[in-house]
Amino acid sequence: MTTPSLGKDLVGLEPLSPEQIQLILDTAEPFKEVSERAIKKVPALRGKTIVNLFFEASTRTRISFEFAEKRLSADTVNVAAAGSSVSKGETLVDTAKNLEAMRIDMVVIRHGASGAAQFLGQRIRSNVINAGDGKHEHPTQGLLDMLTLRDRFKRIKGLKIAICGDILHSRVARSNIWGLTKLGAEVGVCGPASLLPRNVEDLGVTILPRIEDAIQWADALNILRLQLERMEGGFFPSLREYNRVFGVTNERLSRAPKDLLILHPGPMNRGVEIDSDVADGPHSVILPQVTNGVAVRMAVLYLLAGGSPEWAHSGAEER
């Protein structure tokens, strides 16, 4: 059997095959252990240079990528848009070509425009990893959510996952929908109709109009962050009303037919989309998600650099 490769870039989960997604998740397994060691480093990407090109503010994703890179022994540079020539009006294509001219191996890009990662990937030879592009995809978030689900349920196929909140503006939702459906899960989306994208059911998901429906239906809830500026955009009336109608509370969860696993990509608005006692409760895997994020990103970096899955197992062991 030939092992599927990931190709040059990771711009989203939509273009990946189920086998490629499985490969990333399987490759992440041995890398989990690296982060548990006293000396958290393997030489897999020694000599590789990686630029973390962040055009949008990000704490968690940027740090997670940086740890993943450092634990693989890559040399990394962080470029924040505010401190770069981008703020002087340089176009994305010029920024990309200048980075290319410095002979880098990989770019991790976070950008506010949908399609920015693909745009970059088509114009430079280096590997490009999408760390979130506009409202399009956030593939490593989707992968870490799936890895976390797989850790708890020992499978993805047949699970019912409800993604709750602002689906319209969410790249996390899109990556979850693609990844989960490709691996055979059933995906529901739940939120006010004003925050559901048009024709979303054509992506193969079930629309759950009310949070109570999602709680009755699902094995796990993936609760998205509600971005406060959407209120000013007129998509919903107030945080208070959102919490009353769509907030995930212990009281609502108590009516579920079974215990639901609770995921959230962070950062949380406690008391808005999720109550604190749910976030901190026994079924929350919000912090394991963060831990898995590093392993998944190590796997993606490693595979794009041309590493083989077999070597990941042996290479991740101390030699």
Add this chain to the structure above:
Amino acid sequence: MRPVLIRGGRVIDPSRNTDEMADVYLENGRVGAVGRDIGSPDEALILDAAGKIVSPGLIDLHVHLREPGQEELETVATGAMAAAAGGFSAVCAMPNTDPVTDNQAAIGFIVSQAARAGKSRVYPLGAISLGQRGQQLAEFGELVGAGAVAVSDDGKPVVSSHLMRTALEYARTFGIPVADHCEDPTLSAGGAMHEGIVSTRLGLKGIPAAAEEIMVARDILLAEHTGGHIHLCHMSTRGSVELIRRAKEKGIRVTAEACPHHFTLTHDACEGYNTNAKMNPPLRDPEDREAIRQGLRDGVIDAICTDHAPHHYDAKEREFDDAPNGIIGLETALGLAITELVEPGLLTLAGLIDRMSTVPARIFNLAGGTLAPGAPADVLVADPNIRWTVEPTEFFSKSRNTPFAGRRLIGRADVTVVGGQVVFERAGGGGSTGR
């Protein structure tokens, strides 16, 4: 001026309902005669049109020529040359230049640049409102006096219903139509493409079909109320076609145009964040495209226009959200129309010439659109059967922003005559012979 004899072609003249093998004789800038075995003086230029169609020159009611203000993208001269190469003997230039054509001097400038270029005719439109700001009416009387053939704030919707109402009323004084770019900006704000499954997948903000249809409905109501002539620009949705159909049944003075890209492509063309498929109104879904085709067949949509909108390579080499709207269309329109409408049997060639020449002339009350003796000698000679591949580097337009690069098309212009002068003759396209 040297007389021209176009010999042995299939002469299609929708204005006289004729489609026959004939010669066309042009003298003194006018059509002299149409018939068989026309003799001509020795000095006449003879054009061999065997196997070709000969028709009134095409007329495009909707182009953006970028001059004044963005001459690096297009000028009146390069746009008029691109028009000639596309078989258009006349084009109507929208007012969203810099400065806006909201005064007689600006209109006069377009007229004089067009005369200096000496290619296809260029008829300017005046702005509806000063600076296209949507507040105060421009001086229609002076605009018309300087050469404006209609008014429009195209590129921007007329948000104020009061302004649209007064524009329709006031335009009646001068017998000109008001052309509207129909878009409710509160629904379309920030939108980059059609709102549908593709925008959902790509994570791009969508522009719903209703953003166009709301304004179409409003404009129809105001045309009914005022008795003015509303011309609806670049219609793109099935809802719009339905609204126009009903308005026409009621006898309201409404005319409408649609673009080749809207009857050829769908929002699928935006896949891969292809900025050459970004325009406003956006490419819609397959049902919308079908409705536009049927509307053109039935005559609910009166005319085919290009919405020729040149942009620089760099401007389109951007993130999709940041790329400007618009594609060029003058040099692909005829081929797309024959390929997409005539070949599948939606329109006859005569029906197509009607929608691209005779009807547009009538809508904006322009000379042309006919080969009646005495009419201006604006003539197209086209090969309706030639198969060719769109190669943007061969365009006469200054810009290259087209989603049709590499597309195989059927039919294109060989010769364009304006006022009795050959302004375009395709190399190797048959054409003139001595005697």
